[in-house]
Amino acid sequence: MSPLDLRSDTVTRPTAGMRDAIARAEVGDDALGDDPTVRALEARVAELLGKDAALLFPSGIMANLTAMLAHTEPGSEAVAERSAHVVDWEDCGAAHFGGVQLRTVQGDGGLLDPDAVRAAIRPAGPHHPRTRLLCVENTHNAAGGRILPLERLRALRAVAAEHEVAVHLDGARLWNAAAATGVPLTDWGSEADTVMVTLSKGLGCPVGSMLAVPAALEARARRLRRRLGGGMRQSGVLAAAGLYALEHHRERLTEDHARARALADACEGLPGVRVVPPETNIVMLELADAPAVAAALRERGVLTSVFTPTRLRAVTHLDVGDDGVARAARALAEVLGG
Numbered sequence: 001m002s003p004l005d006l007r008s009d010t011v012t013r014p015t016a017g018m019r020d021a022i023a024r025a026e027v028g029d030d031a032l033g034d035d036p037t038v039r040a041l042e043a044r045v046a047e048l049l050g051k052d053a054a055l056l057f058p059s060g061i062m063a064n065l066t067a068m069l070a071h072t073e074p075g076s077e078a079v080a081e082r083s084a085h086v087v088d089w090e091d092c093g094a095a096h097f098g099g100v101q102l103r104t105v106q107g108d109g110g111l112l113d114p115d116a117v118r119a120a121i122r123p124a125g126p127h128h129p130r131t132r133l134l135c136v137e138n139t140h141n142a143a144g145g146r147i148l149p150l151e152r153l154r155a156l157r158a159v160a161a162e163h164e165v166a167v168h169l170d171g172a173r174l175w176n177a178a179a180a181t182g183v184p185l186t187d188w189g190s191e192a193d194t195v196m197v198t199l200s201k202g203l204g205c206p207v208g209s210m211l212a213v214p215a216a217l218e219a220r221a222r223r224l225r226r227r228l229g230g231g232m233r234q235s236g237v238l239a240a241a242g243l244y245a246l247e248h249h250r251e252r253l254t255e256d257h258a259r260a261r262a263l264a265d266a267c268e269g270l271p272g273v274r275v276v277p278p279e280t281n282i283v284m285l286e287l288a289d290a291p292a293v294a295a296a297l298r299e300r301g302v303l304t305s306v307f308t309p310t311r312l313r314a315v316t317h318l319d320v321g322d323d324g325v326a327r328a329a330r331a332l333a334e335v336l337g338g
């Protein structure tokens with residue numbers, strides 16, 4: 001039996017329908033502006049997020065980096081949540097490539113407090129760094145796919161606006177937040193200056209992330225993407241997968257959420273584990289020894305990721321059905337001796 005892979009929602013393989021869309025994609029040289037499928041995807045994502053333009057990137061990390069570079073200058077600061085992806089998982093890209101210092105603020109379960117953000121924004125004057133940017137993440141990966149409620153995002157945006165600080169939304173899993181809450185994507189999009197969304201996670205594409213930007217930032221973002229080596233050629237083959245996924249794989253995200261809840265429920269009451277109640281498709285299990293439990297699960301054909309020494313992450317996605325959840329629940333019960 002092939003292993004059940006719950007390490008991430010990035011492990012999905014393109015479906016037959018998606019492969020068919022890829023095979024039929026009309027393409028051209030996108031660096032020359034000639035790829036009609038890329039243009040169609042960029043227009044579609046801009047429309048969904050209520051922005052003037054969107055750019056296709058090879059990865060979310062490159063799209064986040066482009067946004068951070070676009071909003072800052074060397075020797076300035078960006079504020080981000082303590083366990084944000086841009087802080088913990090992007091290898092200091094903003095510092096390395098942009099000379100930007102990240103000032104972190106501890107959130108409550110990943111949720112930033114507007115007053116704490118206000119306090120982290122530097123006072124004007126020649127003696128402090130200039131705060132240029134606030135980065136927010138929705139859903140919050142390390143907090144277990146936690147949704148940043150729209151009201152909270154609004155409050156954070158208002159604080160940033162008081163100080164002329166731009167807001168970048170790392171929405172790698174914004175699709176999940178929108179599917180779980182029913183809040184339209186444009187509502188989230190209007191509360192940030194730039195928005196990154198990922199095609200290669202819950203939506204099930206092989207490659208690709210998008211950065212949605214206002215018209216005033218489009219040329220700068222395109223130039224930065226090129227500088228980072230993110231300009232691509234016949235990338236319509238990737239864009240075709242993205243268009244297909246936006247059409248066919250967005251509504252089904254609520255199925256992933258229901259399966260994550262089912263898995264969490266199955267773990268409830270097992271000895272030695274505390275479950276972080278999932279709001280979307282990420283189940284975080286607090287355990288005394290996460291690596292040992294992950295190894296024992298692996299022996300039973302269930303792959304999870306060791307998020308921290310005491311935290312195991314299991315993510316539901318397109319390639320996990322009800323049978324997969326049942327299999328994972330059985331393996332966990334065996335390993336934890338419930």
Ligand SMILES: *Cc1c(COP(=O)(O)O)cnc(C)c1O
Pocket residue numbers: 058059060061062064085086137139141170172173198200209
């Ligand atoms: C995965 C992820 C990214 C980066 O996306 P890649 O495509 O893997 O580079 C950025 N932010 C968050 C919150 C993520 O989960």
